[in-house]
Amino acid sequence: MGSSTRYKESPSQTAGPYVHIGCTPNFVDVQGVYSADLGVGPNADFDGNLRGADMSGERITITGKIYDGAGGLVTDAMVETWQTDAQGQYPAADAAFSGWARQACDLTTGVFTFQTIKPGCIATSTDRQSPHVSIWIVARGINLGLHTRIYFADEDNSADPVLALIEPSRRQTLIASQQGGAYVFNVRLQGENETVFFDL
Amino acid sequence: MTERASPLLDRDYNWQPEALTPAYKSSRLRAPRQPLLSLPETIKDVAGPVFGHNILGARDADLVTNAAAPGHSAMGPRILVHGCVLDENGKGVPGALLEVWQANAGGRYRHKNDDYLAPLDPHFAGCGRTITDAQGRYQFLTIQPGAYPWPNHANAWRPMHIHFSVFGHAFAQRLITQMYFEGDPLIALCPIVQTVKDPQAIDQLTAKLDMDRAVSMDHLAYRFDLVLRGRRSTVFENRPEGN
Numbered sequence: 001m002g003s004s005t006r007y008k009e010s011p012s013q014t015a016g017p018y019v020h021i022g023c024t025p026n027f028v029d030v031q032g033v034y035s036a037d038l039g040v041g042p043n044a045d046f047d048g049n050l051r052g053a054d055m056s057g058e059r060i061t062i063t064g065k066i067y068d069g070a071g072g073l074v075t076d077a078m079v080e081t082w083q084t085d086a087q088g089q090y091p092a093a094d095a096a097f098s099g100w101a102r103q104a105c106d107l108t109t110g111v112f113t114f115q116t117i118k119p120g121c122i123a124t125s126t127d128r129q130s131p132h133v134s135i136w137i138v139a140r141g142i143n144l145g146l147h148t149r150i151y152f153a154d155e156d157n158s159a160d161p162v163l164a165l166i167e168p169s170r171r172q173t174l175i176a177s178q179q180g181g182a183y184v185f186n187v188r189l190q191g192e193n194e195t196v197f198f199d200l
Numbered sequence: 201m202t203e204r205a206s207p208l209l210d211r212d213y214n215w216q217p218e219a220l221t222p223a224y225k226s227s228r229l230r231a232p233r234q235p236l237l238s239l240p241e242t243i244k245d246v247a248g249p250v251f252g253h254n255i256l257g258a259r260d261a262d263l264v265t266n267a268a269a270p271g272h273s274a275m276g277p278r279i280l281v282h283g284c285v286l287d288e289n290g291k292g293v294p295g296a297l298l299e300v301w302q303a304n305a306g307g308r309y310r311h312k313n314d315d316y317l318a319p320l321d322p323h324f325a326g327c328g329r330t331i332t333d334a335q336g337r338y339q340f341l342t343i344q345p346g347a348y349p350w351p352n353h354a355n356a357w358r359p360m361h362i363h364f365s366v367f368g369h370a371f372a373q374r375l376i377t378q379m380y381f382e383g384d385p386l387i388a389l390c391p392i393v394q395t396v397k398d399p400q401a402i403d404q405l406t407a408k409l410d411m412d413r414a415v416s417m418d419h420l421a422y423r424f425d426l427v428l429r430g431r432r433s434t435v436f437e438n439r440p441e442g443n
Contacts, residue, residue: 006288006289006290007286007287007288007289007290007427007430008212008215008288008401008404008427009211009212009215009216009288009375009427009428009429010366010375010377010404010405010426010427010428011215011216011217011377011396011401011402011404011405012216012217012375012376012377013217013363013376013377013378013392013393013395013396013405014224014226014227014376014378014392014395015363015365015376016363016378017311017313018301018309018311018313018314018363019301019363019365019376020311021301021309021310021311021325021326021327022299022300022301022326022327022329022363022365023299023301023365025325025327028311028312029312030267030310030311030325030326030327032267032325033257033260033266033267033325033327034257034260034327034329035257038251038255068229068230069228069229069230069231069233070229072229074230076313080371080374082245082247082248082249082371090245090247091249093249093250093252098249099249100248100249100371107312107313124242126242127242127243129243134245134371136371136374138376139230140226140230141224141225141226141227141228141229141230141231142219142227142230142231143216143217143218143219143221143224143227143231143395144216144217144219145374145375145376146232147372161240161243162239162243165237165239165240166237170234189229189230189231189232190229190230190231190232190233191233194232194233194234195232196234196237197232197234197236197237198236198237198238198239199211199213199236199237199238199239200208200239200244200245200371200372
């Protein structure tokens with residue numbers, strides 16, 4: 001339990017506006033140090049190579065933007081995602097599908113876009129979580145990275161145990177809508193329609 | 201009986217910075233105002249991706265030369281930064297991915313949005329990465345970054361620092377922080393540092409001069425340990441109270 005621990009978790013500090021240099025250097029033209037940026041897609045190896053041809057599941061695109069409390073676009077954020085495979089299992093280290101991806105928001109438009117596969121339901125002995133992608137957001141002005149979940153509007157989310165914890169008026173902040181062949185998931189950091197964030 | 205990774209220990213929000221810290225102006229419009237939603241233990245995801253050494257290049261942990269032309273090296277005081285990644289139980293975390301980034305010796309980042317008047321160093325990119333060994337240890341060779349001004353308030357200066365991104369074994373352990381240098385008088389003046397309220401917590405982010413690892417006529421050394429959230433004792437799925 002917490003009281004018996006000898007060490008404290010290191011305090012978080014903001015990723016700042018130059019997170020790209022460390023995490024996605026090629027994206028900001030810091031080239032020639034790493035051959036590729038890590039996590040360019042969860043259907044790829046961490047260095048960008050397809051892991052295998054046996055990856056199964058529905059190919060989907062998730063795209064979105066992040067807004068601050070004044071409605072302004074956040075263009076310096078980095079987002080990471082973590083999800084199960086199409087069968088609802090978190091991938092093994094050597095699986096064809098890594099389950100993890102990383103993207104920098106576009107420095108001008110603020111858009112992030114993930115090409116991935118639709119995750120499956122996570123069934124346990126006590127409940128059944130609807131398909132979702134976990135997402136983690138860091139940026140200048142965010143002191144501790146923000147965790148939330150992306151659910152899908154075309155799934156039956158009525159029995160999901162996490163959405164059930166959220167007051168109905170805020171549940172839609174976690175549900176990606178279908179627009180033009182993609183799922184759109186916009187994040188509002190503060191204020192009206194503020195996205196629900198988790199203490200994991 | 202399936203062994204399942206145990207839940208992570210609860211995060212101590214008195215030790216971590218609050219979201220809204222008005223003296224750090226960028227937090228004012230980016231801090232959520234609603235409280236975080238706590239998930240029940242049975243729902244918490246305790247897994248995460250695994251990174252193998254195959255992602256690393258030979259000079260990824262040597263910032264002095266990893267962007268330098270042959271025969272050249274980065275400008276500035278040469279330093280070794282080393283330490284351990286531990287969990288809250290004091291156990292070394294092997295296989296943790298560490299990614300670092302920093303300004304050059306003049307306080308300038310190699311980034312299209314940094315237009316500070318200090319010059320870029322053609323032989324320095326400011327990024328490095330490594331994976332902890334079986335005991336959780338890591339090291340980087342780099343140059344001491346410079347302090348630099350920023351627009352938070354009049355005459356605002358960031359203390360010398362190196363950014364650290366840490367990936368343990370669970371997505372919920374994910375951490376980004378900054379390492380400061382022992383004795384830097386700008387630490388006490390910086391609103392980003394001061395988002396952390398407890399002086400002991402700030403001390404945890406302050407690397408200590410380590411003359412035992414300094415090498416004569418070559419480089420100084422700083423020691424910096426990182427701590428990730430720990431786990432409770434092992435839980436088995438068919439007897440969740442059995443720990």
